[in-house]
Amino acid sequence: MKFAFRTWLAERLSLEPLLHLAQKKEVPVHRHTFWYYWGGMTLFLFGVQVATGILLLLYYRASADEAYESVRFIMTQVEFGWLIRSIHSWSANLMIGAAMIHMFSVFLLKAYRAPREVTWLTGIALLGLSFTFGFSGYLLPWNQLAFFATKVGADITGDLPLVGGFLRKFLLGGDQITGGTLTRFFGIHVAILPALATALVGLHVYLVQAHGMSVPPSVESGGAPVRRMKFVPNFVLRDAIGWLAALGMLALLAALFPWELGVKADPYAPAPPGIRPEWYFGWMFQTLRMLPSRILGIEGELVGILAIGAGATVWVIAPFLDDRQGRGARARFWTVAGVFAIVYIVAFTLMVYMGGHR
Amino acid sequence: MRCHVAAVLGLALLATPAASRAQEAATPVPASSAEASPKRVRDSCLDCHRRLEDPRLSGPTKKFDVDIHFVRGLGCSGCHGGNPADPEMTAMDPDKGFRGKPERAQIAELCASCHANAAYMKHYNPRPYIFSMDEFRTSVHCKKISEGDLKVATCTNCHGVHGILPPRDPASPVYPKNVAATCSHCHNAEYMKGRTVPTNQYSLWVGSVHGKALLEKGDLSAPACNDCHGNHGAVPPKVRDVTLVCGTCHGREAELFENSPVKKAMEDQGKRACVTCHGNHGVQHPTDDMLLSGRLGVCGQCHKPGSPGERASETIIARFRGLLGRISDGDSLLALAERRGMETGVGRAAWREAQDHVINVRAAIHSFDFAQISTVLADGEKTADAGLGHARTALRDWRTRRVGMALSLGVILVLIGLLALRVRRLDAGASPSA
Numbered sequence: 001m002k003f004a005f006r007t008w009l010a011e012r013l014s015l016e017p018l019l020h021l022a023q024k025k026e027v028p029v030h031r032h033t034f035w036y037y038w039g040g041m042t043l044f045l046f047g048v049q050v051a052t053g054i055l056l057l058l059y060y061r062a063s064a065d066e067a068y069e070s071v072r073f074i075m076t077q078v079e080f081g082w083l084i085r086s087i088h089s090w091s092a093n094l095m096i097g098a099a100m101i102h103m104f105s106v107f108l109l110k111a112y113r114a115p116r117e118v119t120w121l122t123g124i125a126l127l128g129l130s131f132t133f134g135f136s137g138y139l140l141p142w143n144q145l146a147f148f149a150t151k152v153g154a155d156i157t158g159d160l161p162l163v164g165g166f167l168r169k170f171l172l173g174g175d176q177i178t179g180g181t182l183t184r185f186f187g188i189h190v191a192i193l194p195a196l197a198t199a200l201v202g203l204h205v206y207l208v209q210a211h212g213m214s215v216p217p218s219v220e221s222g223g224a225p226v227r228r229m230k231f232v233p234n235f236v237l238r239d240a241i242g243w244l245a246a247l248g249m250l251a252l253l254a255a256l257f258p259w260e261l262g263v264k265a266d267p268y269a270p271a272p273p274g275i276r277p278e279w280y281f282g283w284m285f286q287t288l289r290m291l292p293s294r295i296l297g298i299e300g301e302l303v304g305i306l307a308i309g310a311g312a313t314v315w316v317i318a319p320f321l322d323d324r325q326g327r328g329a330r331a332r333f334w335t336v337a338g339v340f341a342i343v344y345i346v347a348f349t350l351m352v353y354m355g356g357h358r
Numbered sequence: 359m360r361c362h363v364a365a366v367l368g369l370a371l372l373a374t375p376a377a378s379r380a381q382e383a384a385t386p387v388p389a390s391s392a393e394a395s396p397k398r399v400r401d402s403c404l405d406c407h408r409r410l411e412d413p414r415l416s417g418p419t420k421k422f423d424v425d426i427h428f429v430r431g432l433g434c435s436g437c438h439g440g441n442p443a444d445p446e447m448t449a450m451d452p453d454k455g456f457r458g459k460p461e462r463a464q465i466a467e468l469c470a471s472c473h474a475n476a477a478y479m480k481h482y483n484p485r486p487y488i489f490s491m492d493e494f495r496t497s498v499h500c501k502k503i504s505e506g507d508l509k510v511a512t513c514t515n516c517h518g519v520h521g522i523l524p525p526r527d528p529a530s531p532v533y534p535k536n537v538a539a540t541c542s543h544c545h546n547a548e549y550m551k552g553r554t555v556p557t558n559q560y561s562l563w564v565g566s567v568h569g570k571a572l573l574e575k576g577d578l579s580a581p582a583c584n585d586c587h588g589n590h591g592a593v594p595p596k597v598r599d600v601t602l603v604c605g606t607c608h609g610r611e612a613e614l615f616e617n618s619p620v621k622k623a624m625e626d627q628g629k630r631a632c633v634t635c636h637g638n639h640g641v642q643h644p645t646d647d648m649l650l651s652g653r654l655g656v657c658g659q660c661h662k663p664g665s666p667g668e669r670a671s672e673t674i675i676a677r678f679r680g681l682l683g684r685i686s687d688g689d690s691l692l693a694l695a696e697r698r699g700m701e702t703g704v705g706r707a708a709w710r711e712a713q714d715h716v717i718n719v720r721a722a723i724h725s726f727d728f729a730q731i732s733t734v735l736a737d738g739e740k741t742a743d744a745g746l747g748h749a750r751t752a753l754r755d756w757r758t759r760r761v762g763m764a765l766s767l768g769v770i771l772v773l774i775g776l777l778a779l780r781v782r783r784l785d786a787g788a789s790p791s792a
Contacts, residue, residue, distance in 0.1 A: 075701040082701065083759075237781045241774050248770040255763035258699040 021209065025231035030219045035105035036235075037242050039208070042102050044243040045095035046201065048250070049133075051087035054188065060140070064179030067142035068264040075261055084255035085214055092137065094246065096130050096280050101355035107338045111214035112319035119207040120319050122200050122268035131198050134278050136189040142182060146274045147265035147282050150185075156288065161308075177267065192310055216328030230233055283348035284308055315341070400433055401447050403434035417464060421521030430482055437468060463503065465512045466494060493591040509549075516540055531650035532589075537582035538563055559583070562640035568718040581607065600631040608632075614725040634660075644720070648676045648684065670728050677735050684742040685712050698756050705748025712742040 010016055027036060061070040074081035106112055112120035139150045144311070158168035173180040190324055215226050229235060232261060277285050287308065291300035314321075323331040410416045422428050427436065435442045440456035441449045450456045460468050470491045472478055479486035494500050502510040514568040516532055523530035530539040542560035544550070550557045563569045563583070571580035584605050587593060595603045603619070605612025613622055615631065624631055636644065648656045649671070657675075661667035687711050692702045715738030722734040 072701065072703050074705060082755075108639050218754070234781065234784055237777050237784070241777045244774050244777070246772050248767050248774075251766045251770070255759045258701070258759075260699070261701055261703065295517070 022232045023161035026228040027235045028215045029227040040103035040239045042098040048091040071141045086259045087250050090253045096115045098309040109216040115318040136185040139185045143262035148271045181247045282352040283345045286348040286352045397431040401433045420519040469513045496591040532579045541583045559639045566641050567643040610721050612725040618726040620726040659765045681738045688745040695752035700752040708745035
């Protein structure tokens with residue numbers, strides 16, 4: 001009976017090629033295999049985001065008058081509403097963390113080498129979308145901290161040369177953060193970004209399947225043939241262990257550290273002390289905060305934004321600049337650059353939380 | 359009785375040419391716009407008196423340039439008469455209206471000739487303060503002066519002379535923060551020697567809730583002497599007036615007390631309403647300790663042990679302390695829930711509302727009506743219980759969450775263990791291909 005249903009389903013959905021791919025697919029086994037799991041981990045957390053986000057949508061009301069109250073209602077009146085919201089918030093952070101680990105592991109293992117440049121670019125675009133998810137979602141509870149952090153973020157956007165003013169106005173839907181901004185952020189968060197993210201995730205996963213898992217140059221140069229394991233079930237089961245561990249971590253964080261609601265946003269209130277963006281923007285925030293007001297006659301913040309923009313651009317096109325074989329002095333330079341970027345981001349992020357400033 | 363002397367507070371000596379004419383005719387004649395304009399001409403009074411060696415004659419010119427009258431274009435002749443355009447001694451010819459230094463008994467009338475004239479004063483201020491001689495005549499100061507007692511304050515004693523500042527100027531002796539000190543220049547033990555007036559008011563007031571609010575916190579709405587006693591019509595409040603005086607600011611309490619049975623009982627015993635429990639000049643911030651049992655509190659000072667009043671106050675005090683206890687417990691439990699990361703917005707709202715009810719109860723006590731106080735107390739208890747209930751629910755949820763988390767983690771760990779076993783078996787069954 002079970003077999004008959006499977007055949008019936010396979011005939012109608014043409015699952016044969018997919019089943020064949022799953023059976024055929026193999027994953028290299030070497031000392032860096034651990035880093036292969038982080039892409040799947042990011043995808044799992046994205047799934048958690050989608051599921052919890054849909055549940056939150058059932059009760060959330062996107063208006064300046066009702067947003068805060070509706071989130072409070074979710075936290076206090078809806079059965080397990082507190083759990084769903086806390087998991088949504090924690091999962092968002094873990095997802096960005098997992099995505100960053102995935103990106104840096106790809107960079108340092110040089111998995112972006114030809115023919116995987118487009119896979120790298122779609123991954124970077126997905127990380128950018130994740131940041132935008134975080135920025136737009138942060139404002140939705142309409143609390144004081146989020147209100148002013150969004151203001152800081154929008155002001156930094158406004159400092160961009162040429163397009164800054166337009167971008168800021170486009171982002172906020174006006175000159176100030178209002179109920180209109182909240183509606184706009186809500187639309188971006190639940191409609192535009194999910195549509196883009198779904199398309200990009202699809203393309204990214206397709207490219208991973210099309211090109212297979214990259215083997216690091218250091219393993220390739222070893223000479224010995226690289227061992228492999230079946231994607232289904234060996235790798236998938238290991239993936240599942242990681243996902244379960246992530247689920248356990250989310251349960252732990254949600255129960256021990258429920259995501260705060262804070263006080264309702266009041267545009268006329270003074271900015272509360274300790275305003276800072278989400279942790280993944282922290283290193284940029286700290287960089288801009290530590291710069292002098294003027295550098296070589298140019299506004300310090302503008303110089304910082306341009307420098308970060310230039311650095312990010314170089315980071316994005318690194319696959320095209322690095323050695324195609326991933327060997328030699330040029331490859332070592334890019335490895336050192338990657339390590340430097342990690343150390344810089346970690347150090348400057350920690351400084352935000354340790355009170356470091358100019 | 360007609361009074362001829364000075365006032366306590368109020369802008370004095372705003373004298374003009376109109377004042378000169380007023381001296382001749384009993385009522386002041388309003389100045390024309392031209393006369394009231396601040397245009398200044400050469401003033402022979404100031405020119406000569408500045409050069410005189412006798413400090414009694416040159417002294418008045420020292421601070422006159424900051425005097426509000428001078429600033430607004432009025433000179434010496436406004437009050438003293440004479441002809442400031444005449445550079446000779448003939449400027450002080452009595453035939454030309456010169457009247458010299460006014461007698462103390464004449465000062466209030468002289469000031470009133472302008473300051474009681476609304477039409478005239480409007481040339482300087484569209485919403486002027488209009489001094490009233492009728493009001494001044496009700497004051498103890500005026501009455502004493504009319505009896506020939508010249509050691510009593512007149513306009514110049516409070517407002518100064520030849521250097522008068524507007525009352526809104528912080529340096530003015532009648533600026534709200536300076537009023538009590540100004541009154542104490544006379545109302546002190548040395549000056550009042552031989553009189554029956556108490557002289558400890560100032561030191562008591564400085565240490566009172568009103569004095570601290572005004573002097574230390576800078577709250578200009580806090581009352582000084584004049585807010586309770588009046589200024590130009592200053593009198594000590596009578597027994598029946600005390601509630602009215604306190605009620606100008608403490609309206610709700612005063613209204614409840616007015617309708618209470620205790621009001622008449624106090625009047626019959628000659629007790630001075632609010633003052634009986636709260637004191638007057640040295641009034642302190644009321645504390646709940648005032649409701650302590652027996653002689654420790656204020657209730658027990660009149661209600662003898664075992665009397666119906668004492669029994670009623672004991673019941674109210676016990677319930678009131680119970681309400682405070684519930685609110686305090688609610689605060690502690692809500693704070694604990696907040697430290698544990700729980701959302702307490704609804705509980706906090708109830709807790710704040712319960713605190714508002716405490717204020718209502720404190721006010722309702724002035725009704726001295728057991729039923730009324732009980733009703734307000736019951737409202738407070740209900741709200742405090744709601745806050746407590748929310749706090750307890752939050753803490754119960756917190757415990758439930760931890761249990762749920764432990765159970766789910768247990769399930770997850772079992773699943774991870776099972777998957778790990780499965781992976782191990784798979785790895786053991788088929789070694790990875792090369």
